[in-house]
Amino acid sequence: MNIRTIQAKSILTPQKRGFLTSGECPFTHSLSWAIGCGYGKLYCGAYCYAQMLPNWYFGRRKGEAWGDALIIKENAPELLEAQLSRARNRRDMRIFMSPVTDPYQPIERKLRLTRRCLEVFARYDDLDLLLIQTRGQAVVDDLELIAALPYAWLGITIETDRHDLPYGPTKSHVERRLDALKRAVACGAPVQIAVSPCLPYSEAFAERLLETGAQRIVIDTFAIGDGSRGARTANSPFAAQADYDWRADDIAISLYQQLSANHDSVEWSGPGFAGIPARQRIN
Numbered sequence: 001m002n003i004r005t006i007q008a009k010s011i012l013t014p015q016k017r018g019f020l021t022s023g024e025c026p027f028t029h030s031l032s033w034a035i036g037c038g039y040g041k042l043y044c045g046a047y048c049y050a051q052m053l054p055n056w057y058f059g060r061r062k063g064e065a066w067g068d069a070l071i072i073k074e075n076a077p078e079l080l081e082a083q084l085s086r087a088r089n090r091r092d093m094r095i096f097m098s099p100v101t102d103p104y105q106p107i108e109r110k111l112r113l114t115r116r117c118l119e120v121f122a123r124y125d126d127l128d129l130l131l132i133q134t135r136g137q138a139v140v141d142d143l144e145l146i147a148a149l150p151y152a153w154l155g156i157t158i159e160t161d162r163h164d165l166p167y168g169p170t171k172s173h174v175e176r177r178l179d180a181l182k183r184a185v186a187c188g189a190p191v192q193i194a195v196s197p198c199l200p201y202s203e204a205f206a207e208r209l210l211e212t213g214a215q216r217i218v219i220d221t222f223a224i225g226d227g228s229r230g231a232r233t234a235n236s237p238f239a240a241q242a243d244y245d246w247r248a249d250d251i252a253i254s255l256y257q258q259l260s261a262n263h264d265s266v267e268w269s270g271p272g273f274a275g276i277p278a279r280q281r282i283n
Contacts, residue, residue, distance in 0.1 A: 001038065001070055002061075003107070008073035012083050012095065019227050020096055023274025027131075032098040033076035033113045035059040038105035040067020043167055044135070044159075047197065047238035049226040050100040070107065077116035084124050094129040096273075104136030118145050118152075127151045128279050133194065137176045140183055147189040151279055154184050155192045155218075160199035161208055167241045168199050181212040192276070196220035198252035200244060206258040216265045218272035219256045222246045225269055 012029040020027040035055050039045055050056060051066035059071050073079075084090065097103050103114040114132075121130060122145070132139070132146060133155040139146075146152050156177055163171035184191045191214040198219055209217060223230035223246075230247055233239055239246070259266040267275050 001041075002064065002068060003070050003072065005072045005074040007075050008079060010083070011073065011076050011079035015096075019225070019270045020099060020274055022270035023272065025094065025129075025276060025278055026274045027094045027096045027129075029093060030096045030099050031076075031080070031117070032101050033073045033103070033117065034101045034105075035071040035073075036069050037067070037101045038070055038107050039102055039135070040065075042067075043169060046167060046241065047222065047226075047233055047236045049228070049232045049236075052232045052235065053100060055100065070105075072107075072111065072113070074113075076113055077120050080117050080120045081123075084120065084127075090124060090126045091128060093127045094278075095127070095131070097130060097132050099133070102134050102136050103132060104134040104138040106136070106138070108136065108138045109141070115142055115145065118142060118149070121149055121152070125150055129153065129276055131155050131192070131273075131276065133157065135173075135177060137180065140180050143184050143187040143189060146184070147187045153190045153192055153216075153276055155194050155273075156181050156184070157194045157196055158209070159195060159197060160201040161205045162200060162202050165199060166243075167238055178208060178212060181214055185213040190215055192216040192218060194218050194220065194273070195252075195255065197222045197225050197246075198255060200251060201255065206255060206262075209259065210262055216267060216272075216276070217259055217263060218267045218269070219252050219259075220269045220272075221249050221252045223249065 012031055014029055015021050015027050045067045060069055108114050130152045135157040146154050158177045160168050161174050163174055193209055193214045222233040226232040
């Protein structure tokens, strides 16, 4: 992988429309300290919608495919400090970290950019929400720091518990994420599971998710979650590999129904992600 650094001009991106603003409690900003993703060559890179967004398309070099490069905004923590310190509306800020690149991708254990950003957030106790969304095992290093932030939620992605799918996670991926979920709950961090996108799963999947103790579960699909009604997924490498109708919502709906029968906070797609209650409604 080609790794290069840049000095960014801003780190908090305002959200005016789209997936993150579609719920009752929309996100106001997103935070991504990289362009590209270290998981781009993993199974999830085959369907990741971020590879079709402008920041990657215009940020990459000629000939670079998704997963070939990672462009790191090395001044991300300093920019975050600057933007938060001068923000007049911190009490209204709802930040998604990150919708386009995983904050706990493998290089985080070397760079600690996510941790340094969390340390900046720790100096401010008046934001409304920070959702840290990841599938990366390195998140277990920061569970106590996340739990100490009064407005932070941890979102962990687990698309399925099956490890026999040619387009899905390995057994170790599945087990590590389930373990991270349980450890986060035990640490006292508010936790949200993102079954996003929902892949074919085993009969025990719903029960395994419930056993983690996560406070919220959001179910998402390819056709809804890629932000283009399935057009981005249709143009991805995954669409050519899939051995089932990924455009259909039936397996996701079935999981939603199973979970809803046994959990009070099971949500659907964009409105679910943008549905974590404001702090004044839960404190």
